[in-house]
Amino acid sequence: MTAGSVQEQSDLAAQLAGFVGLEAEPPRVARYAVNKAMIRNWVEAHDDHNAVYVDDAAARATGREGIVCPPAMISTWVMAGYRRWREIHRLRAEGAVEDFAYSRLMNLLDRAGYTSVVATNVEQDYHRELRPGDHVTAHFTIEFISPVKRTALGEGCFLTLHKKYVDQAGDLLVEERFRLLRFKPRPTQPAAEEDVA
Amino acid sequence: MSFPDVRVGTALPVLELPLDRSTIVATAIASQDFEDVHHDPGKAQERGTPDIFMSINSTNGFVDRYVTDWSGPAARITRVALRLGVPNFPGDAMRLTGEVTGVDGDAVTLKVLGANERGVHVTAEVTLVPTGGKAR
Numbered sequence: 288m289t290a291g292s293v294q295e296q297s298d299l300a301a302q303l304a305g306f307v308g309l310e311a312e313p314p315r316v317a318r319y320a321v322n323k324a325m326i327r328n329w330v331e332a333h334d335d336h337n338a339v340y341v342d343d344a345a346a347r348a349t350g351r352e353g354i355v356c357p358p359a360m361i362s363t364w365v366m367a368g369y370r371r372w373r374e375i376h377r378l379r380a381e382g383a384v385e386d387f388a389y390s391r392l393m394n395l396l397d398r399a400g401y402t403s404v405v406a407t408n409v410e411q412d413y414h415r416e417l418r419p420g421d422h423v424t425a426h427f428t429i430e431f432i433s434p435v436k437r438t439a440l441g442e443g444c445f446l447t448l449h450k451k452y453v454d455q456a457g458d459l460l461v462e463e464r465f466r467l468l469r470f471k472p473r474p475t476q477p478a479a480e481e482d483v484a
Numbered sequence: 485m486s487f488p489d490v491r492v493g494t495a496l497p498v499l500e501l502p503l504d505r506s507t508i509v510a511t512a513i514a515s516q517d518f519e520d521v522h523h524d525p526g527k528a529q530e531r532g533t534p535d536i537f538m539s540i541n542s543t544n545g546f547v548d549r550y551v552t553d554w555s556g557p558a559a560r561i562t563r564v565a566l567r568l569g570v571p572n573f574p575g576d577a578m579r580l581t582g583e584v585t586g587v588d589g590d591a592v593t594l595k596v597l598g599a600n601e602r603g604v605h606v607t608a609e610v611t612l613v614p615t616g617g618k619a620r
Contacts (some may be wrong), residue, residue, distance in 0.1 A: 326516075328514045329511075329514040329515065329545065329610075331509040331512040331514075332486075332507070332511040332513075332545075333511060333514075333542070333546055333548075333549050334549070335545070335548070335549040335552075336553075337549070337552045337553075337557050339557045345557065346557075346610060347559050348557075348558075349558040349615045350558065350615040351615060352615040356492045357545060357548055358548055358561045358564065359541060359544035359545040359547070359564070360545070361517065361543070362515065362541055363514075363515045363516050366515070366516030366517065367516075368516065368544070369516075369518055372518040372519075402531070403531040403532050404519075404521075404531075405521075405568075405571075406540035406568065407534075407567065407568055408565075408566065408567045408568070409499045409540055409541075409544060409564070409566055410564070410565040410566075410567075411563065411564050412562070412563050413560075413562050413564075414537075414564065414605075416560060436527055441532060442531060470531070471534070472531050472532030473532055483618075
Protein backbone atom coordinates (compact mmCIF):
# COMPACT_ATOMS: atom_id res chain seq x y z
CA MET A 288 0.00 0.00 0.00
CA THR A 289 1.52 3.28 -1.08
CA ALA A 290 -1.20 5.60 0.19
CA GLY A 291 0.39 6.06 3.63
CA SER A 292 -1.38 6.07 6.93
CA VAL A 293 -4.69 7.78 7.55
CA GLN A 294 -2.79 10.33 9.66
CA GLU A 295 -0.37 11.08 6.80
CA GLN A 296 -3.27 11.49 4.38
CA SER A 297 -5.03 13.85 6.74
CA ASP A 298 -1.83 15.90 7.26
CA LEU A 299 -1.38 16.13 3.49
CA ALA A 300 -4.99 17.28 3.01
CA ALA A 301 -4.50 20.03 5.58
CA GLN A 302 -1.26 21.17 3.95
CA LEU A 303 -2.84 21.17 0.48
CA ALA A 304 -5.77 23.25 1.74
CA GLY A 305 -3.28 25.91 2.85
CA PHE A 306 -2.30 26.59 -0.78
CA VAL A 307 -5.80 27.44 -2.04
CA GLY A 308 -6.13 31.11 -2.98
CA LEU A 309 -2.38 31.81 -3.05
CA GLU A 310 -0.54 33.49 -5.91
CA ALA A 311 1.18 30.48 -7.54
CA GLU A 312 4.36 32.32 -8.52
CA PRO A 313 5.52 35.87 -9.24
CA PRO A 314 3.87 37.39 -12.35
CA ARG A 315 5.30 35.81 -15.50
CA VAL A 316 6.50 38.45 -17.93
CA ALA A 317 6.84 37.16 -21.50
CA ARG A 318 10.47 36.82 -22.55
CA TYR A 319 9.72 38.54 -25.86
CA ALA A 320 6.84 40.27 -27.57
CA VAL A 321 4.25 38.42 -29.65
CA ASN A 322 5.99 37.89 -32.98
CA LYS A 323 5.41 36.62 -36.49
CA ALA A 324 8.15 33.96 -36.39
CA MET A 325 6.73 32.04 -33.44
CA ILE A 326 3.20 32.38 -34.82
CA ARG A 327 4.36 30.91 -38.12
CA ASN A 328 6.09 27.98 -36.38
CA TRP A 329 2.87 27.24 -34.50
CA VAL A 330 0.51 27.37 -37.49
CA GLU A 331 2.84 25.18 -39.56
CA ALA A 332 3.01 22.56 -36.78
CA HIS A 333 -0.81 22.51 -36.66
CA ASP A 334 -1.05 22.68 -40.46
CA ASP A 335 -3.44 25.62 -39.99
CA HIS A 336 -3.91 27.53 -43.25
CA ASN A 337 -5.91 30.46 -41.84
CA ALA A 338 -4.24 33.40 -43.61
CA VAL A 339 -4.97 35.91 -40.82
CA TYR A 340 -2.06 34.43 -38.86
CA VAL A 341 0.57 35.02 -41.54
CA ASP A 342 -0.66 37.57 -44.10
CA ASP A 343 -1.26 41.22 -43.14
CA ALA A 344 -3.37 41.96 -46.23
CA ALA A 345 -5.59 38.91 -45.65
CA ALA A 346 -6.00 39.92 -42.01
CA ARG A 347 -6.92 43.51 -42.97
CA ALA A 348 -9.55 42.16 -45.36
CA THR A 349 -11.30 40.63 -42.34
CA GLY A 350 -11.49 43.99 -40.56
CA ARG A 351 -8.34 43.47 -38.47
CA GLU A 352 -5.37 45.85 -38.32
CA GLY A 353 -3.00 43.10 -39.46
CA ILE A 354 -1.77 39.64 -38.50
CA VAL A 355 -3.23 38.17 -35.31
CA CYS A 356 -2.08 35.38 -33.04
CA PRO A 357 -3.92 32.02 -32.83
CA PRO A 358 -5.94 32.10 -29.60
CA ALA A 359 -4.58 28.80 -28.26
CA MET A 360 -1.03 30.28 -28.37
CA ILE A 361 -1.69 32.51 -25.36
CA SER A 362 0.19 30.30 -22.90
CA THR A 363 3.16 29.99 -25.28
CA TRP A 364 4.18 33.61 -24.74
CA VAL A 365 4.80 33.15 -21.03
CA MET A 366 6.55 29.78 -21.19
CA ALA A 367 9.86 29.91 -19.35
CA GLY A 368 12.03 28.50 -22.16
CA TYR A 369 14.25 25.46 -22.52
CA ARG A 370 17.06 26.57 -20.20
CA ARG A 371 14.64 27.31 -17.34
CA TRP A 372 12.85 24.00 -17.97
CA ARG A 373 16.18 22.21 -17.48
CA GLU A 374 16.82 24.19 -14.29
CA ILE A 375 13.38 23.41 -12.83
CA HIS A 376 13.92 19.69 -13.43
CA ARG A 377 17.39 19.80 -11.90
CA LEU A 378 16.09 21.58 -8.80
CA ARG A 379 13.17 19.16 -8.55
CA ALA A 380 15.48 16.13 -8.77
CA GLU A 381 17.57 17.65 -5.97
CA GLY A 382 14.45 18.24 -3.88
CA ALA A 383 15.16 21.99 -3.84
CA VAL A 384 12.26 24.36 -3.22
CA GLU A 385 12.04 27.86 -4.65
CA ASP A 386 10.48 30.76 -2.81
CA PHE A 387 6.95 30.72 -4.23
CA ALA A 388 3.80 28.77 -3.48
CA TYR A 389 3.69 26.58 -6.61
CA SER A 390 7.24 25.32 -6.04
CA ARG A 391 6.38 24.46 -2.42
CA LEU A 392 3.19 22.71 -3.58
CA MET A 393 5.01 20.68 -6.24
CA ASN A 394 7.65 19.66 -3.69
CA LEU A 395 4.94 18.56 -1.22
CA LEU A 396 3.23 16.46 -3.92
CA ASP A 397 6.54 15.01 -5.13
CA ARG A 398 7.44 13.92 -1.58
CA ALA A 399 3.99 12.30 -1.22
CA GLY A 400 4.63 10.33 -4.45
CA TYR A 401 2.35 12.31 -6.78
CA THR A 402 5.09 12.91 -9.32
CA SER A 403 3.30 12.53 -12.69
CA VAL A 404 1.16 15.18 -14.30
CA VAL A 405 -1.53 15.28 -16.97
CA ALA A 406 -3.68 18.25 -17.98
CA THR A 407 -7.42 17.52 -18.06
CA ASN A 408 -9.31 20.76 -18.81
CA VAL A 409 -8.73 24.26 -20.09
CA GLU A 410 -11.19 27.14 -20.35
CA GLN A 411 -10.14 30.38 -21.98
CA ASP A 412 -12.10 33.60 -22.50
CA TYR A 413 -10.42 35.76 -25.13
CA HIS A 414 -11.10 39.46 -24.59
CA ARG A 415 -9.18 40.58 -27.66
CA GLU A 416 -6.87 39.11 -30.27
CA LEU A 417 -3.11 39.41 -29.75
CA ARG A 418 -1.00 41.13 -32.40
CA PRO A 419 2.74 41.19 -33.04
CA GLY A 420 4.32 43.64 -30.60
CA ASP A 421 1.96 42.87 -27.72
CA HIS A 422 3.80 42.04 -24.51
CA VAL A 423 2.04 39.54 -22.27
CA THR A 424 2.21 39.19 -18.49
CA ALA A 425 0.42 36.35 -16.69
CA HIS A 426 -0.79 36.18 -13.11
CA PHE A 427 -1.33 32.61 -11.79
CA THR A 428 -3.41 31.80 -8.73
CA ILE A 429 -3.97 28.38 -7.13
CA GLU A 430 -7.76 28.31 -7.19
CA PHE A 431 -8.72 24.78 -6.13
CA ILE A 432 -7.11 21.54 -4.93
CA SER A 433 -9.25 18.40 -4.78
CA PRO A 434 -8.91 15.72 -2.13
CA VAL A 435 -6.75 12.75 -3.13
CA LYS A 436 -8.87 10.50 -5.38
CA ARG A 437 -8.54 7.24 -7.24
CA THR A 438 -8.49 7.86 -11.01
CA ALA A 439 -7.98 5.62 -14.03
CA LEU A 440 -4.33 6.75 -14.11
CA GLY A 441 -3.74 6.14 -10.40
CA GLU A 442 -4.21 7.92 -7.11
CA GLY A 443 -3.91 11.67 -7.35
CA CYS A 444 -5.37 15.10 -6.85
CA PHE A 445 -6.71 17.69 -9.27
CA LEU A 446 -5.39 21.26 -9.17
CA THR A 447 -7.11 24.23 -10.79
CA LEU A 448 -5.00 27.25 -11.70
CA HIS A 449 -6.58 30.58 -12.53
CA LYS A 450 -4.51 32.48 -15.09
CA LYS A 451 -5.04 36.12 -15.97
CA TYR A 452 -3.13 37.35 -19.00
CA VAL A 453 -2.74 41.11 -19.47
CA ASP A 454 -1.05 43.28 -22.07
CA GLN A 455 1.64 45.96 -21.78
CA ALA A 456 -1.00 48.47 -20.60
CA GLY A 457 -2.30 46.06 -17.95
CA ASP A 458 -5.52 45.46 -19.90
CA LEU A 459 -7.09 41.99 -19.74
CA LEU A 460 -6.33 39.76 -22.74
CA VAL A 461 -7.37 36.28 -21.63
CA GLU A 462 -8.82 34.72 -18.52
CA GLU A 463 -8.13 31.00 -18.11
CA ARG A 464 -8.88 28.07 -15.84
CA PHE A 465 -6.43 25.19 -16.20
CA ARG A 466 -7.06 21.88 -14.46
CA LEU A 467 -4.46 19.18 -14.09
CA LEU A 468 -4.05 15.87 -12.29
CA ARG A 469 -0.94 15.11 -10.25
CA PHE A 470 -0.80 11.35 -9.73
CA LYS A 471 1.28 8.41 -8.57
CA PRO A 472 2.45 6.57 -11.67
CA ARG A 473 1.70 2.88 -11.83
CA PRO A 474 3.32 0.37 -14.15
CA THR A 475 2.26 1.21 -17.69
CA GLN A 476 -1.39 0.40 -18.37
CA PRO A 477 -3.04 -0.58 -21.63
CA ALA A 478 -3.96 2.56 -23.52
CA ALA A 479 -7.70 1.92 -23.24
CA GLU A 480 -7.53 2.49 -19.49
CA GLU A 481 -5.90 5.88 -19.75
CA ASP A 482 -9.03 8.00 -19.64
CA VAL A 483 -8.55 10.41 -16.76
CA ALA A 484 -12.02 11.89 -16.85
CA MET B 485 -20.75 38.82 -42.75
CA SER B 486 -22.45 35.79 -41.33
CA PHE B 487 -21.26 32.26 -40.83
CA PRO B 488 -22.13 29.51 -43.30
CA ASP B 489 -25.57 27.97 -42.76
CA VAL B 490 -25.82 28.96 -39.11
CA ARG B 491 -28.61 27.08 -37.44
CA VAL B 492 -28.66 25.00 -34.32
CA GLY B 493 -27.92 21.44 -35.38
CA THR B 494 -25.82 22.34 -38.42
CA ALA B 495 -22.96 19.86 -38.65
CA LEU B 496 -19.39 20.87 -39.49
CA PRO B 497 -17.47 18.85 -42.09
CA VAL B 498 -15.52 15.96 -40.57
CA LEU B 499 -11.73 16.36 -40.36
CA GLU B 500 -9.58 13.22 -40.16
CA LEU B 501 -6.23 14.11 -38.69
CA PRO B 502 -3.48 11.48 -38.79
CA LEU B 503 -1.10 12.06 -35.87
CA ASP B 504 2.43 10.81 -36.05
CA ARG B 505 5.31 11.28 -33.62
CA SER B 506 6.53 14.36 -35.49
CA THR B 507 3.12 16.07 -35.18
CA ILE B 508 3.02 15.54 -31.42
CA VAL B 509 6.60 16.73 -30.91
CA ALA B 510 6.46 19.67 -33.35
CA THR B 511 3.27 21.09 -31.83
CA ALA B 512 4.60 20.74 -28.26
CA ILE B 513 7.87 22.49 -29.13
CA ALA B 514 6.06 25.22 -31.12
CA SER B 515 4.24 26.03 -27.87
CA GLN B 516 7.55 26.00 -25.91
CA ASP B 517 6.33 22.98 -23.92
CA PHE B 518 9.40 20.86 -23.15
CA GLU B 519 7.70 18.39 -20.78
CA ASP B 520 9.29 15.02 -21.56
CA VAL B 521 5.92 13.22 -21.80
CA HIS B 522 5.42 15.08 -25.11
CA HIS B 523 8.70 13.99 -26.73
CA ASP B 524 10.56 11.23 -24.78
CA PRO B 525 8.93 7.76 -24.95
CA GLY B 526 11.14 6.29 -22.20
CA LYS B 527 10.32 9.11 -19.76
CA ALA B 528 6.63 8.92 -20.69
CA GLN B 529 6.62 5.22 -19.72
CA GLU B 530 8.37 5.98 -16.40
CA ARG B 531 5.61 8.48 -15.74
CA GLY B 532 2.85 5.95 -16.33
CA THR B 533 1.79 6.24 -20.00
CA PRO B 534 2.67 3.79 -22.80
CA ASP B 535 4.08 6.46 -25.14
CA ILE B 536 4.40 10.22 -25.59
CA PHE B 537 1.06 12.00 -25.91
CA MET B 538 -0.29 15.24 -27.37
CA SER B 539 -0.24 18.29 -25.08
CA ILE B 540 -3.48 20.04 -24.12
CA ASN B 541 -2.29 23.24 -25.81
CA SER B 542 -1.73 21.35 -29.07
CA THR B 543 -5.22 19.88 -28.83
CA ASN B 544 -6.52 23.42 -28.25
CA GLY B 545 -4.66 24.55 -31.39
CA PHE B 546 -6.22 21.78 -33.49
CA VAL B 547 -9.68 22.73 -32.19
CA ASP B 548 -9.05 26.36 -33.23
CA ARG B 549 -7.97 25.20 -36.66
CA TYR B 550 -10.98 22.92 -37.10
CA VAL B 551 -13.42 25.68 -36.17
CA THR B 552 -11.90 28.44 -38.33
CA ASP B 553 -11.46 26.03 -41.28
CA TRP B 554 -15.27 25.94 -41.18
CA SER B 555 -16.06 29.58 -40.29
CA GLY B 556 -13.51 31.19 -42.59
CA PRO B 557 -10.97 33.84 -41.55
CA ALA B 558 -13.47 36.61 -40.72
CA ALA B 559 -14.30 35.03 -37.37
CA ARG B 560 -12.84 35.54 -33.93
CA ILE B 561 -12.91 32.84 -31.26
CA THR B 562 -14.05 34.40 -27.98
CA ARG B 563 -14.20 31.35 -25.74
CA VAL B 564 -12.99 27.77 -25.58
CA ALA B 565 -13.76 25.20 -22.88
CA LEU B 566 -12.26 21.79 -23.46
CA ARG B 567 -11.98 18.54 -21.55
CA LEU B 568 -9.58 15.73 -22.38
CA GLY B 569 -10.42 12.02 -22.32
CA VAL B 570 -8.16 9.35 -23.81
CA PRO B 571 -4.73 10.62 -24.92
CA ASN B 572 -3.60 11.09 -28.52
CA PHE B 573 -0.59 8.84 -29.11
CA PRO B 574 1.72 8.60 -32.16
CA GLY B 575 -0.01 6.57 -34.85
CA ASP B 576 -3.49 7.62 -33.77
CA ALA B 577 -5.89 9.40 -36.11
CA MET B 578 -8.13 12.03 -34.53
CA ARG B 579 -11.54 12.43 -36.17
CA LEU B 580 -12.95 15.89 -35.48
CA THR B 581 -16.69 16.48 -35.70
CA GLY B 582 -18.71 19.53 -34.71
CA GLU B 583 -22.22 20.89 -34.48
CA VAL B 584 -23.78 24.30 -33.93
CA THR B 585 -25.39 24.27 -30.49
CA GLY B 586 -26.32 27.92 -30.09
CA VAL B 587 -26.87 31.14 -32.04
CA ASP B 588 -27.10 34.34 -30.00
CA GLY B 589 -27.14 37.45 -32.17
CA ASP B 590 -23.80 37.34 -34.04
CA ALA B 591 -22.26 34.78 -31.70
CA VAL B 592 -22.25 31.11 -32.63
CA THR B 593 -21.49 28.32 -30.18
CA LEU B 594 -20.26 24.93 -31.35
CA LYS B 595 -19.72 21.58 -29.73
CA VAL B 596 -16.60 19.87 -31.07
CA LEU B 597 -15.56 16.26 -30.48
CA GLY B 598 -12.19 14.76 -31.31
CA ALA B 599 -12.05 10.98 -31.13
CA ASN B 600 -9.39 8.38 -31.85
CA GLU B 601 -9.55 4.58 -32.05
CA ARG B 602 -9.80 4.22 -28.26
CA GLY B 603 -12.49 6.79 -27.59
CA VAL B 604 -13.08 10.52 -27.16
CA HIS B 605 -9.86 12.54 -26.83
CA VAL B 606 -11.45 15.97 -26.51
CA THR B 607 -14.86 17.49 -25.91
CA ALA B 608 -14.92 21.22 -26.55
CA GLU B 609 -17.35 24.11 -26.55
CA VAL B 610 -16.24 27.01 -28.72
CA THR B 611 -17.84 30.41 -29.23
CA LEU B 612 -16.99 32.67 -32.15
CA VAL B 613 -18.15 36.00 -33.54
CA PRO B 614 -17.68 37.64 -36.94
CA THR B 615 -14.88 40.21 -37.18
CA GLY B 616 -16.92 42.55 -39.35
CA GLY B 617 -14.69 42.41 -42.43
CA LYS B 618 -15.80 41.53 -45.94
CA ALA B 619 -13.58 38.52 -46.62
CA ARG B 620 -14.70 34.98 -46.02
